[in-house]
Amino acid sequence: MKILVLGAGAIGGYFGARLLQARGDVTFLVRERRAALLRERGLVVHAADGRFKQDVQTVLASQLDAQFDLVLLACKAYDLEDAIASIRPALRGDAHVLPLLNGVAHIARLQEAFGAERVLGGSCHIPATITEEGEIAQLAPLHRIVFGLLPESGAAAKDKLQRLLALFRATPVDATLSEDIWQDLWEKFVGLTTLAASTCLMRSAVGDILASDEGAAYVQQTFDACARAAEAAGHPPRAEARTGFEQLLQQRGSTLTASMLRDIEAGAPTEGAHIVGDMLRRVQALGVEPGALRPAWMHLQSYEHRRQRDRSR
Structure with a gap:
């Protein structure tokens, strides 16, 4: 082959x-x-x-x-x-x-x-x-x-x-x-989007977000919104995947960030539209509270507009 x-x-x-x-x-x-x-x-x-x-x-x-x-x-x-x-x-x-x-x-x-x-x-x-x-x-x-x-x-x-x-x-x-590869794709989509939206919006690692007063609740709300979109697509996260992601996203002191945040810090383009933007549209279509998705997508769009403007100078 x-x-x-x-x-x-x-x-x-x-x-x-x-x-x-x-x-x-x-x-x-x-x-x-x-x-x-x-x-x-x-x-x-x-x-x-x-x-x-x-x-x-x-x-x-x-x-x-x-x-x-x-x-x-x-x-x-x-x-x-x-x-x-x-x-x-x-x-x-x-x-x-x-x-x-x-x-x-x-x-x-x-x-x-x-x-x-x-x-x-x-x-x-x-x-x-x-x-x-x-x-x-x-x-x-x-x-x-x-x-x-x-x-x-x-x-x-x-x-x-x-x-x-x-x-x-x-x-x-x-x-x-x-x-069932669609199930695997959607499970990763849910966890990755939650991580990217949260860490890019706050420009901080998971542990730093959880150290704030409302951080844990906000991350959980974002995860739940993404999981609802997966459920609507016919691929709700399985119990094992849900537990694994929630443990990862609620780990106090964690230095985990999304690679998307590292892209921002390097002044590079991001996959924001394909990840956060796409998930936000799916969540909004369900009438679900999107948690960090909406402000994170605004943040990513604003970053990209500024990046393009700075490059054109």
């Missing part, structure tokens, strides 16, 4: 490198500068279980053709349209695309672009970043990936996902082939 990974950043680079460890046939779709760096230094990963290096195959968008069975899409949501244009030449024949984006709105967009039968569902959980040297650093031992067939996915994709699972199981990655 020939696998194309869009980008060699923190997410695509990490999971692509692990697939290479399992002798997977992996090619990275990258820009010319990244391709040159990878040719010179290889793909270096500072993982929780030790540093390793992989020699990689790369391809530029201008060189891409329809020779792949599976496309692993690990871009940021705000780069989705550019990503769709980049991978289009590879989405021919019986190729399928497996997105690892946060949220849920991208699924419909990919189905519209490539046909519903080509689109699979996927999600990952890994704290990782790219160093100044262009190497991948795993920041904590967590490295989980889950993927599965959507109701509209073509039957031919099942064998591909089973082979992908076998590759990951030859590595330390915690990989799962889900029986």
